[in-house]
Structures are given as C-alpha cells and as structure tokens.
Amino acid sequence: FWEHYWKPQSCDFLRFLKQLGIHPDWQFVDVYGMEPELLSMVPRPVCAVLLLFPITEKYETFRTEEEERIKAKGQDVKSSVYFMKQTINNACGTIGLIHAIANNRDKMNFETNSSLKKFLEDSLSMTPEERAKYLETYEAIRVTHESSAHEGQTEAPSIDEKVDLHFIALVNVGGHLYELDGRKPFPINHGETSDDSFLEDAIEVCKKFMERDPEELRFNAIALSAA
Numbered sequence: 001f002w003e004h005y006w007k008p009q010s011c012d013f014l015r016f017l018k019q020l021g022i023h024p025d026w027q028f029v030d031v032y033g034m035e036p037e038l039l040s041m042v043p044r045p046v047c048a049v050l051l052l053f054p055i056t057e058k059y060e061t062f063r064t065e066e067e068e069r070i071k072a073k074g075q076d077v078k079s080s081v082y083f084m085k086q087t088i089n090n091a092c093g094t095i096g097l098i099h100a101i102a103n104n105r106d107k108m109n110f111e112t113n114s115s116l117k118k119f120l121e122d123s124l125s126m127t128p129e130e131r132a133k134y135l136e137t138y139e140a141i142r143v144t145h146e147s148s149a150h151e152g153q154t155e156a157p158s159i160d161e162k163v164d165l166h167f168i169a170l171v172n173v174g175g176h177l178y179e180l181d182g183r184k185p186f187p188i189n190h191g192e193t194s195d196d197s198f199l200e201d202a203i204e205v206c207k208k209f210m211e212r213d214p215e216e217l218r219f220n221a222i223a224l225s226a227a
Contacts, residue, residue: 010222013050013097020141021114022101024227031221034203045195047107048100048224049170049202053209054216056164062212067185075189078174082124084131086182092167094141099169099180100224115140132182165218170202177201199223 013028026047032038053059082102086095101108102120110117119138123131135141168181172193179188193201206221 009220013093013222016094016097017101020116021111022116023109023111025109026104026107026224027227028222029225031203031223034207034221039199039203042199042223043225043227044199046199046202046223046225047104047172049199049206050096050100050167050222050224051170051206051209052165052167052218052220052222054164054213054218055166056213056216058213059209063184066188070186070188075186076176077178077187077189078176081171081173081178081180081187082120083128083180083187084123084135084182085128087129087132088136091135092182095135095182096167096169096180098135098141099182100171103169103171103173103178103180104224128186170205172198177205179205 010028010030014024017026017028018024027043028050029042031042031049082099082105084095084098086092088095098116098119101116105120115138119135119141123134126134166181166183168179170190171178171180172195175192175194177190177193177198179190181188190201190205203221206219210216210219
C-alpha cells in the first residue's frame with residue numbers, strides 16, 4: 001500500500017481534492033515569492049499553506065532541539081486542532097492535504113459520498129496515532145493517492161526509498177497559527193494570527209525554514225485560497 005512518493009504541485013492537489021469529493025469553492029495556488037507584491041497575487045482569503053522543504057541535517061538538529069524545548073516549557077494547543085501522525089512513508093503530501101482540509105472543514109463543501117468527509121467524520125474522536133493507523137487501511141484515500149502519484153510524475157520511488165523532501169501544513173485554528181507535521185509528536189503553535197493576516201504570518205514561518213538552510217533552494221509554498 002501507499003507505494004509511491006507524491007511531490008504534488010497546486011494542480012495536482014486540485015485534482016486530488018476533486019477525486020476526494022470536495023466542491024471547487026477553494027483552490028490550491030502556487031505562491032511565487034514571499035515579497036508583498038507577489039503575495040498580493042494570491043487570491044484571498046487563504047485558509048492553509050502547504051510548505052515543501054528539504055529534510056537536511058541542519059533541519060533535523062533544529063527539530064530535535066525544538067521538541068526538547070517545547071516538552072520542557074510547554075505550549076498551548078487548542079483541542080479543536082486536528083492533528084495526525086505520519087506512519088506511512090512517502091505520504092506527506094496526502095497528510096498535509098488532510099491537515100489543511102480537516103482544520104477548515106467548516107468552510108468546505110463536500111460531496112455526499114466524499115471519501116475524505118467520511119474519513120474525517122470517522123476519525124474526529126481518534127488520537128493522532130489512531131488516525132494514522134486508520135489512514136493506513138483507508139482504501140479510498142490510498143487509491144486516490146496512488147492515482148495522483150502516477151499522474152504527477154513518470155517514475156516514483158518505492159515506499160522504502162529515502163526521500164529528502166517533506167510537506168507540512170500551516171493552518172489558522174481559533175486565531176493561532178499551527179504547524180502540522182506528522183513526523184513531529186505534536187502541533188507547533190507559532191502564535192496569534194487572523195484571517196486577514198494569515199498568509200503573511202504563514203510566510204514568515206516559511207522564511208524561518210529557509211533561513212535555517214540558506215544554501216538550499218528546494219522550497220515551495222502552496223496556498224489553499226478561495227476560488
């Protein structure tokens with residue numbers, strides 16, 4: 001199962017949303033740059049940002065330090081944040097999309113037989129670990145993921161092949177900006193945000209990822225915007 005790594009672009013995510021039974025009221029659009037004039041080209045409102053970035057030694061060092069710091073000091077995470085662990089190799093694009101939609105499900109219009117709507121309803125009361133196990137066996141999303149993987153690139157590595165690019169989701173839940181990464185033990189609270197400032201606030205978080213690896217160029221941001 002889940003055999004193929006999928007490095008989707010905005011058009012791939014749009015196709016994925018349609019296949020999962022979501023009306024096209026929202027769209028994924030590429031963020032072409034982090035300067036104000038380029039951000040002004042992104043349709044508003046924006047309810048989530050997906051960041052693709054390289055997993056490097058510098059990042060892994062930071063991730064370990066961040067986890068230890070939060071465990072020592074604590075943080076506020078609202079109970080309404082939908083978070084799931086990633087136990088499936090090479091499925092970070094799919095999990096990033098689930099995080100983006102799940103935390104904005106009140107804004108989404110689902111088809112009656114939407115496989116993603118059913119998954120979210122079934123898993124709402126589960127723990128992050130239980131949601132991950134449920135996804136492992138959830139046939140409808142797996143099939144859609146593999147279909148998108150085949151369509152999105154000509155040759156996909158196997159599930160066991162090490163891939164050094166990773167997707168995370170940035171969302172606004174209750175006026176706080178959360179980073180949702182299934183490789184981490186919990187959501188990361190990046191502070192206050194608002195519907196109006198969310199894109200700019202999320203891009204500031206993206207900039208920090210880039211500043212930690214200034215020699216790296218493999219960064220890509222995709223916004224979930226009103227159509």
